[in-house]
Amino acid sequence: MSSRFFARGGDSDESSSDSEESLYSVEGEEPSEEEESSEEESEVEEDSDEDSSDEEGATGINRFLKSTAAKADEDESDEEKAVVIRSAKDKRIEELEGLIRLTENAIKIGDFIQGSTEFDKLVKLVPNIAKQLDGRTPKLFIKTLVDLEAAVTEAYEKQKVTPKKMNALNSKSLNAVRQKIRKLTKDEQYSKDVEAYRKDSEAFLKEEAVIEIPVPTKKTKVNLLLGDAIIDADDAGFEVVGPGGKTLIYTPESILKHLRSIAESRGRKGTDRNEQIRVMERLLDVAATDYQRIRVLLSLISVRFDTSTSSGGAMTVEQWKLADKEFVKLLELLYANQDQFIVIENAEEWEDDEKHPTLVAGTLFPIPGSIVGAAERLDDELTRSLLSIDPHTSDYVARLVDEGALYSALLRAQIYQERVRKQPGFEGQAERLNSLILRRLEHLHFRQGRLGSVLETNAWAELPEGLDSDVTPRALASDAEALVKALSNYLFAHSEGIQRARAMLHRTYWTxxxxxxxxxxxxxxxxxxxxxxxxxxxxxxxxxxxxxxxxxxxxxxxxxxxxxxxxxxxxxxxxxxxxxxxxxxQVQRYSSLTPEQExxxxxxxxxxxxHINIELLEACYLVVSMLLEIPLLAQIGTAPDQKRRVISKAFRRLLDYSERSVFQGPPENTRDHILQASKALSAGDYKKSAELINSIKIWDLMPKALEIRTMLTEKIKTTGLETYLLTYAPFYSTVNLATLSEMFDLSPRSVSSIVARMISHEELAAALDQVSGAIIFRKGVNISRLQALSLTLSEKATVLIEANEKTLEQRTQGTANAFERQGGPGGRGRGRGRGRGGGPQNMGDRQGGQQRPRGQGFTGGALGRAIQS
Amino acid sequence: MADNQPDAAADLVAKYDLLPKMIPFLDRHLVYPLLSERDALPDITRTKFELLKHTNMTDFVGDLDSELQGLSERPAEYTKKREEVLRRRAQYEEDTSKLRSLLEDADVVSQLRSDKVANLAFLKEQHGVTLEMVNALYDYGQFEYSCGAYQSAAELLYQFRVLSTDNEKVSAATWGKLASEILSTEWEPTMEEIQKVKENIDTRLFSNALAQLHARTWLIHWSLFPFFNHDPAREVLTDLFFSPAYINTIQTLCPWILRYLTAAVITNRKLSRNSNVYQKQLKDLVRVIKQEGYEYADPLTDFVKALYIDFDFEEAQKKLGEAELILQHDFFLGSATKAFVEAARHLVSEMYCKIHQRIDIKDLSARLGLSQEAGEKWIVNLIRDTRVDAKIDYQAGTVVMNHPPQSVYQQVIERTKGGFFRTQVLSAAVAK
CATH class of the missing domain: 1.20.58 (Methane Monooxygenase Hydroxylase; Chain G, domain 1)
Structure with a gap:
C-alpha cells in the first residue's frame, strides 16, 4: 500500500497517474481497496479539519461515510457481494463530492496552495470512480471542472491587475491549478463531456441520474448468476477459478479470451504465475486449431520467462527446459503452417476474441509475438542460471549440457527468421536476424575448432531434415572455421555499430x-x-x-x-x-560502487x-615482462644516463616487493617462481631461471605444453646472454664468443648474431674480432660527472623544445601547417631522427663523422643543413 | 649433383614465381610480354591463346590457334573475323575522321583553350562537332588498343581526353592511355600518365576507400613496367610506393610487390645522391618487411631480414645467392640483377665492418661470394669509396677497423644541433 501512496504523493502530473491508477485498480483486491479508501478518507478529514470551520458539512459527511464504509467492511461476506460493491461505489462518489467542495472552497477564499493539493487528489480519484461507472467520467467532476476553470481564470485575471496581493507560493499554485485544469479540459477523456456540459448543463446532469441507477442492479444480477465462482464482478470473471468451474471454462472457443485476460494481468502485483502457467498448459491441451496453439504457446513461453525476477534470480531449470521444449514445438508448428501463419513483432493484434480469424489463402496471417526475442531470452536465462551455479560442481556441468539445446533453438530461430525475411511484405524483419547470428557467434567463438563443430553438428541433428539455412548451410556444420567465417562475414555485410564490432571481435578471438x-x-x-x-x-x-x-x-x-x-x-x-x-x-578496498552498480x-x-584462465594469463604476462624487463634493467644499471624506461610497471612493482623481503623461501606459487627466475636471470644464471620457469605447472594447461617450455627455455637463453653482456661488459675488455656459446648453450652462430644485433643497435659499445672470435669492448665510455650532467642537460633541452613545439601545434591546430612547412623538413625532422635514430642510422654518418659534424657544429648546425637540402 | 643444381634453381624460381599473383592486376595486353618471356613452359601457346582470344588481334590469335591445332594455316573463321575487324575499323575511321582532321588542323587547335566545355561549344558552333563524335573517338581508341595498335590508341585517347567532359570515360581513357604508352614503351609519357592516374585515384575515388585500394593496386602493378625500365622513373616510383597510402595498399593487398621495392631500394644505392634519403628508405623497407614477414617472404626480403633484423651474415649470403637467381628469371628485374648484387654486397660489407673490428679477408670474401683476391680488391675499393676508417694488415691477411668512440663533446653537439633552428622557427611561429 505504501507504494501507492508514494506514487500518489510524489506524482504531480495527473495525466500520467491516470494510467497508473487504472492499472492498480483493475488489479482488484477488494479488501485492500477498502482499506485504502478509508485511509484516504482519514487523510481528507485531517485536511478539512485544518481548513476552516465552515466546512463542517463536508467533514460530517465524511465521518458518516467512514462509518458506513467501516460497517460495510464488517458486513462484507460472500452472500452480500452486491451490497459491498454498491457501498464502495457510492462511497467513492461521496468522497468525490467532499473533495470537490473542499477544492471549490479553497479556491473561493483564494488559498490556491490548499486548492491545488485538493484538486490533485480529486483528479486522481476520478479514474477510480470512472472505472466503477463502467468507464464513464462522473458528471459531477465535469461540472466541477468547468466551474473551477471559470473561477480560476477569474482569479488569474484579478491577480494580473493587482500583482502585489498574492505571495509567491500561492501564485505559483494558482498557475499550477490553472495549467492542470486547462490540460484536463483538453484531455481526450474529458473534452467531450466538457463540451456537452457547456452546451447544456441541465440535460447533461439529468442524463447522469438516469444512467446511474441501473448499473448496480445489473451487476448484482450477474453476480448472482455466476454464484460463488466469481468474487469480483468487475473483472471478466477469470481470476479465481473454483474447482467446479474448470470444465466449463476451458473450451476451445474461450481460449483466446483467457489468453487476453492473462496478458492483461501480466506484470501486475499479486498475479500467481504458476497458476497461469497451469491454466495455459491446460489450454494448450484443449486448443483445437494451430492458430490457437500458436497463440497459447507464445503467451505460455513469455509467462514462463516472467517467473524469473529482474533482480538476480534466474528461471528454474525445469521452467527453462519446458520453455525450451515449447519453443521448439512452436517453431515446428510454424514450420508446418508456414504458408498460413507468421509470427512477427509488430503485427496488429486480432481484436475479436470470439472469432477465429479468417484466413485468406496465399497470404500470411501475422500473429504478434517475437521468436527472436524468445530465443534471446532463453539464451540470457541460461547464462544467468549458469552464473548462479557454483562452477566447480556437477550441477554446472549438467546445466551446461543444455547449451546444446539452446544452440539448436537459436539455429531454429535463425532459420525461421530467414524464412520470414524472404516473405514479401516482411523484409523489415531482417535486422532481427543479425542478433540471432551474433548469438550463435557468441556461443562458438571461444571454442576450439573441434568442439565448435560438435556443437554445430548436434544442433543440426536435432532439426528436421528438410530445414536448411542460407547464411550457414548445413554443409558447413562440420567445418567450424568456415562457419565462423560465414557468420561473421554475414554480420560484416549486414549490420553496423555494436553488432558489427562484436562480430569482428569474435572473429578475431577465434583466429x-x-x-x-x-x-x-x-x-x-x-x-x-x-x-x-x-x-x-x-x-x-x-x-x-x-x-x-x-x-x-x-x-x-x-x-x-x-x-x-x-x-x-x-x-x-x-x-x-x-x-x-x-x-x-573484485573486492576493492576503496571501492565506491553503489549496490546498483555492483x-x-x-x-x-x-x-x-x-573464462580465460586468469592465472595462466598472469603467468604469461609476467614471463614476457621478465624477458623484456631484465635486459632493460641491466642496461639501466650500467648506463645511468639512459632514460628510465619502464615496460611493465606491474612487473617492476612485484620485483621491487620481492627484493625488499628479507627472507626468501622456496617458490610456492606461479608468481614466486617467475620472480625468482627473474632474479636468477639478472644474475646471469640462465639454467636456474629456465628450471624455475619450466617447473611452473600451469603451462600444462596450454595445448602443446612441451613446445611452450622449449620455446621459453630458448628465449631465456638469449635473454640471459643479453643480460649477462649488458651487466658485465664494464668488467671485461674481451670475451670469447666460444665461451659465451658454451655458457649459454647456444650455437656460436646465434651468439654472434645476438652480439652483432646489440652492437648495431648501440646497446653494447663493442666490436667483434673475427680472427680471434672475440668481442672487444670499447674503452673510454667512462665519463666524468660534468660530462654526464651536460649530456643530461642537452637531453632536457631537446625535451623542452619538443614540448614547446607540441604546445604550439595544439594551440594553432589547423594553422600549424604553416609552421610545419617551415620547420618540418629542415631542422625538425632531422633533429629528431638523429636524437632517436641510434642503430639503423649507421655507417653513412659514422664514417664521415670526423670531418662533417665538426664543421657543421660551428656553422649553425641544422640551419645550415636545411639550407643545403 | 650437376643435374640437381639447375633443377633446384628451377624449383626455387618456380616457388617464388609471382606471375599467377600478378595477373589479376594486369591488363590482358600487359600480361602478354610477361608470358612471352617464358617460352619454355609446356602449354605457353595455349595460355597465350586463352589470354588474347578476346582481343581483336585476329591474325596473331589465328596463328596461335593454328599452332595449337597443328594446322599449317589459320582456320577460316579468323579470316572472317579479320574482315569484320577491318570493317569496323573502317567504320570508326569514318566516324571520327572529321573530328580528327579538325584536331590535326593547326588553326583549330590554336583556338582551343584549357576550358573543355568552352572547347566543345566552340567546336560545335564552328565545325558541327557533336558529342557522339567525341565519344566515337573513345570507342575507336579502345578498338585500336584491342587490335594492338597502341600508338594510335594513345593518340586517339589523348584527343578524346582533351574534349570529353564525361569524368567516367576520361578516367577510363587515362588508364587506357597509360597501358598504351607502356606497351609502346614510351616511358616519359607513361610517367605523366601514372601521375594523372594517381591524382585521379586520390580525388575522384576519395569517398570510396575500397575502390581506391583496388585502383591503387592496379596502378602499382602497372607502374612496375617503367619502374625497372626507365631509370629516372625509379626514384619517383620508389617515393610513390613508400607514400603512406601506397605502402598500406602493398601491405594489405599485394605484399609480393615488396620484392620489387626491395630491389629498387637496394639498387638505388648508387643513384641517390643523398645518403640520408637512402638510409631512410632502407629503414622503412626493413620495417615493412619485418611487419609483413608472416605474409610474404622470398629470397630478396629474406636477405634484408637476415642482414638487418637477425644480423646473420651466413644466412644473408645464402639468400643473396638465391636472390640472384630469382632476379635473373624475373621479367622486371632481369636487367637489374647485377646492380642489385653489387649493391647488396656493399650493404653486407658495410654492416660487417660496422660490427667487426678485425676481419679476415678470406672470410669476408666468402661472405661476399668472391675469391680472395677479388675480395681484397673489393675491400680496397670499399675503403676508398666510403671512407671507412680501416687498414689492411697484409701479413695477417686481415682488415683492421678503427671505431673511434663517440666523444661526449660530439654527443652533446649532436643533440643540441637542431635546437637553435627549431627555437627560431618556434619564435617565428609565435610571432605570427
Missing amino acids: ALHDRPWEAKDLMLLSHLSETIPSFDIITQIHYNRTLVQVGLAFFRAGLIWESQTALQEICGSNRQKELLAQGV RAERARQLPFHC
Whole structure:
C-alpha cells in the first residue's frame, strides 16, 4: 500500500497517474481497496479539519461515510457481494463530492496552495470512480471542472491587475491549478463531456441520474448468476477459478479470451504465475486449431520467462527446459503452417476474441509475438542460471549440457527468421536476424575448432531434415572455421555499430585461439576498434578486452615476446584483470560502487566455461615482462644516463616487493617462481631461471605444453646472454664468443648474431674480432660527472623544445601547417631522427663523422643543413 | 649433383614465381610480354591463346590457334573475323575522321583553350562537332588498343581526353592511355600518365576507400613496367610506393610487390645522391618487411631480414645467392640483377665492418661470394669509396677497423644541433 501512496504523493502530473491508477485498480483486491479508501478518507478529514470551520458539512459527511464504509467492511461476506460493491461505489462518489467542495472552497477564499493539493487528489480519484461507472467520467467532476476553470481564470485575471496581493507560493499554485485544469479540459477523456456540459448543463446532469441507477442492479444480477465462482464482478470473471468451474471454462472457443485476460494481468502485483502457467498448459491441451496453439504457446513461453525476477534470480531449470521444449514445438508448428501463419513483432493484434480469424489463402496471417526475442531470452536465462551455479560442481556441468539445446533453438530461430525475411511484405524483419547470428557467434567463438563443430553438428541433428539455412548451410556444420567465417562475414555485410564490432571481435578471438596471431592482429587493426572502443557499451568493451588478451596469448604461444607483451600490457598491467574480463567481481578496498552498480556488474559476468584462465594469463604476462624487463634493467644499471624506461610497471612493482623481503623461501606459487627466475636471470644464471620457469605447472594447461617450455627455455637463453653482456661488459675488455656459446648453450652462430644485433643497435659499445672470435669492448665510455650532467642537460633541452613545439601545434591546430612547412623538413625532422635514430642510422654518418659534424657544429648546425637540402 | 643444381634453381624460381599473383592486376595486353618471356613452359601457346582470344588481334590469335591445332594455316573463321575487324575499323575511321582532321588542323587547335566545355561549344558552333563524335573517338581508341595498335590508341585517347567532359570515360581513357604508352614503351609519357592516374585515384575515388585500394593496386602493378625500365622513373616510383597510402595498399593487398621495392631500394644505392634519403628508405623497407614477414617472404626480403633484423651474415649470403637467381628469371628485374648484387654486397660489407673490428679477408670474401683476391680488391675499393676508417694488415691477411668512440663533446653537439633552428622557427611561429 505504501507504494501507492508514494506514487500518489510524489506524482504531480495527473495525466500520467491516470494510467497508473487504472492499472492498480483493475488489479482488484477488494479488501485492500477498502482499506485504502478509508485511509484516504482519514487523510481528507485531517485536511478539512485544518481548513476552516465552515466546512463542517463536508467533514460530517465524511465521518458518516467512514462509518458506513467501516460497517460495510464488517458486513462484507460472500452472500452480500452486491451490497459491498454498491457501498464502495457510492462511497467513492461521496468522497468525490467532499473533495470537490473542499477544492471549490479553497479556491473561493483564494488559498490556491490548499486548492491545488485538493484538486490533485480529486483528479486522481476520478479514474477510480470512472472505472466503477463502467468507464464513464462522473458528471459531477465535469461540472466541477468547468466551474473551477471559470473561477480560476477569474482569479488569474484579478491577480494580473493587482500583482502585489498574492505571495509567491500561492501564485505559483494558482498557475499550477490553472495549467492542470486547462490540460484536463483538453484531455481526450474529458473534452467531450466538457463540451456537452457547456452546451447544456441541465440535460447533461439529468442524463447522469438516469444512467446511474441501473448499473448496480445489473451487476448484482450477474453476480448472482455466476454464484460463488466469481468474487469480483468487475473483472471478466477469470481470476479465481473454483474447482467446479474448470470444465466449463476451458473450451476451445474461450481460449483466446483467457489468453487476453492473462496478458492483461501480466506484470501486475499479486498475479500467481504458476497458476497461469497451469491454466495455459491446460489450454494448450484443449486448443483445437494451430492458430490457437500458436497463440497459447507464445503467451505460455513469455509467462514462463516472467517467473524469473529482474533482480538476480534466474528461471528454474525445469521452467527453462519446458520453455525450451515449447519453443521448439512452436517453431515446428510454424514450420508446418508456414504458408498460413507468421509470427512477427509488430503485427496488429486480432481484436475479436470470439472469432477465429479468417484466413485468406496465399497470404500470411501475422500473429504478434517475437521468436527472436524468445530465443534471446532463453539464451540470457541460461547464462544467468549458469552464473548462479557454483562452477566447480556437477550441477554446472549438467546445466551446461543444455547449451546444446539452446544452440539448436537459436539455429531454429535463425532459420525461421530467414524464412520470414524472404516473405514479401516482411523484409523489415531482417535486422532481427543479425542478433540471432551474433548469438550463435557468441556461443562458438571461444571454442576450439573441434568442439565448435560438435556443437554445430548436434544442433543440426536435432532439426528436421528438410530445414536448411542460407547464411550457414548445413554443409558447413562440420567445418567450424568456415562457419565462423560465414557468420561473421554475414554480420560484416549486414549490420553496423555494436553488432558489427562484436562480430569482428569474435572473429578475431577465434583466429587468435587457433594460433594465427598475425591474422588476428591484422583483423584487430583493420577494425580500428582500438580507437572507437571507449564509445561502445560495456559488454562490447569486455569482449574487446577478452580478444586483446587472447591475441596476446596467441603471440605468446608463437614465441613472439614483444608482441605478446604489447597486447597483454593494457589488461594485465592494470591489476583489474577480473573486472576487465568480467570473470568475477573484485573486492576493492576503496571501492565506491553503489549496490546498483555492483549488481549490474554481477549481471555482466561471463559464465565460467567462457573464462580465460586468469592465472595462466598472469603467468604469461609476467614471463614476457621478465624477458623484456631484465635486459632493460641491466642496461639501466650500467648506463645511468639512459632514460628510465619502464615496460611493465606491474612487473617492476612485484620485483621491487620481492627484493625488499628479507627472507626468501622456496617458490610456492606461479608468481614466486617467475620472480625468482627473474632474479636468477639478472644474475646471469640462465639454467636456474629456465628450471624455475619450466617447473611452473600451469603451462600444462596450454595445448602443446612441451613446445611452450622449449620455446621459453630458448628465449631465456638469449635473454640471459643479453643480460649477462649488458651487466658485465664494464668488467671485461674481451670475451670469447666460444665461451659465451658454451655458457649459454647456444650455437656460436646465434651468439654472434645476438652480439652483432646489440652492437648495431648501440646497446653494447663493442666490436667483434673475427680472427680471434672475440668481442672487444670499447674503452673510454667512462665519463666524468660534468660530462654526464651536460649530456643530461642537452637531453632536457631537446625535451623542452619538443614540448614547446607540441604546445604550439595544439594551440594553432589547423594553422600549424604553416609552421610545419617551415620547420618540418629542415631542422625538425632531422633533429629528431638523429636524437632517436641510434642503430639503423649507421655507417653513412659514422664514417664521415670526423670531418662533417665538426664543421657543421660551428656553422649553425641544422640551419645550415636545411639550407643545403 | 650437376643435374640437381639447375633443377633446384628451377624449383626455387618456380616457388617464388609471382606471375599467377600478378595477373589479376594486369591488363590482358600487359600480361602478354610477361608470358612471352617464358617460352619454355609446356602449354605457353595455349595460355597465350586463352589470354588474347578476346582481343581483336585476329591474325596473331589465328596463328596461335593454328599452332595449337597443328594446322599449317589459320582456320577460316579468323579470316572472317579479320574482315569484320577491318570493317569496323573502317567504320570508326569514318566516324571520327572529321573530328580528327579538325584536331590535326593547326588553326583549330590554336583556338582551343584549357576550358573543355568552352572547347566543345566552340567546336560545335564552328565545325558541327557533336558529342557522339567525341565519344566515337573513345570507342575507336579502345578498338585500336584491342587490335594492338597502341600508338594510335594513345593518340586517339589523348584527343578524346582533351574534349570529353564525361569524368567516367576520361578516367577510363587515362588508364587506357597509360597501358598504351607502356606497351609502346614510351616511358616519359607513361610517367605523366601514372601521375594523372594517381591524382585521379586520390580525388575522384576519395569517398570510396575500397575502390581506391583496388585502383591503387592496379596502378602499382602497372607502374612496375617503367619502374625497372626507365631509370629516372625509379626514384619517383620508389617515393610513390613508400607514400603512406601506397605502402598500406602493398601491405594489405599485394605484399609480393615488396620484392620489387626491395630491389629498387637496394639498387638505388648508387643513384641517390643523398645518403640520408637512402638510409631512410632502407629503414622503412626493413620495417615493412619485418611487419609483413608472416605474409610474404622470398629470397630478396629474406636477405634484408637476415642482414638487418637477425644480423646473420651466413644466412644473408645464402639468400643473396638465391636472390640472384630469382632476379635473373624475373621479367622486371632481369636487367637489374647485377646492380642489385653489387649493391647488396656493399650493404653486407658495410654492416660487417660496422660490427667487426678485425676481419679476415678470406672470410669476408666468402661472405661476399668472391675469391680472395677479388675480395681484397673489393675491400680496397670499399675503403676508398666510403671512407671507412680501416687498414689492411697484409701479413695477417686481415682488415683492421678503427671505431673511434663517440666523444661526449660530439654527443652533446649532436643533440643540441637542431635546437637553435627549431627555437627560431618556434619564435617565428609565435610571432605570427
